Amino acid sequence: MSSTSRQYDAVVIGVGGMGSSTLFQLAKRGWKVLGLDKYDIPNALGSSHGSTRIIRLAYHEHPSYIPLMHRAYDLWRELEITINEKLLFTTGSISCGYEGSSMFSGTRYACDLHNIPYEILNARETNKRFPGCSFDNNILSVYQPNGGFLRADRCISAYLSLASDLGAEIHAREPLQTWKSHENGIEITTPNGIYNTSRLIICAGSWASKLV
């Protein structure tokens, strides 16, 4: 490979849910991009791999997720139209816990702050509506009608196939080992050699702290 073919506008490290969508979005904008994953794509070790993942508008962790989630819903719908395939199934979702728990109170707070529709269900109502649940009396649920699930592996493979069609290079089993910035960009090293890039985007999930 010549040295010029190893120069990229962006190198994305980690090709899970975050990395695959990043590669597509950048390739769509005409960027020359390279995606690297240390394992197979997909692999069973990352946190977005597997057949399904839950999606909902309000997460208990912080209300600041909600604008991002509105955008995510729009992008999943856009992807469904592009590939003519259903990826996001809206089934309704419940976030359950004791009244003072962060799961219950954090979700309700986030819904209130951003006017997200929800219902509060007591344990009896939850168990009746969702026969798979068998909660104790003191468990409360925040039911979000917009919640559901994504076909996670299919989402990743769809984004990667579209990104490849747009010219993205994607290498499995090629870990980032080291990176350093210099005056013209960033140099990264893998077992296969050296790449230069204007931007380095770390989407390595729980491995990210080892790389930054």
Ligand SMILES: Cc1cc2nc3c(=O)[nH]c(=O)nc-3n(C[C@H](O)[C@H](O)[C@H](O)COP(=O)(O)OP(=O)(O)OC[C@H]3O[C@@H](n4cnc5c(N)ncnc54)[C@H](O)[C@@H]3O)c2cc1C
């Ligand atoms: C078991 C589990 C279930 C979850 N369920 C949900 C859910 O239902 N709904 C929800 O919203 N969230 C859920 N989460 C959280 C959510 O899945 C994650 O936050 C999200 O998927 C992370 O995606 P990611 O692309 O950042 O990371 P990952 O999917 O983990 O991808 C990181 C990738 O980086 C690669 N990598 C690591 N180091 C290197 C390196 N040096 N060089 C190259 N590649 C590297 C890895 O191989 C991996 O493929 C769950 C998390 C877990 C762990």
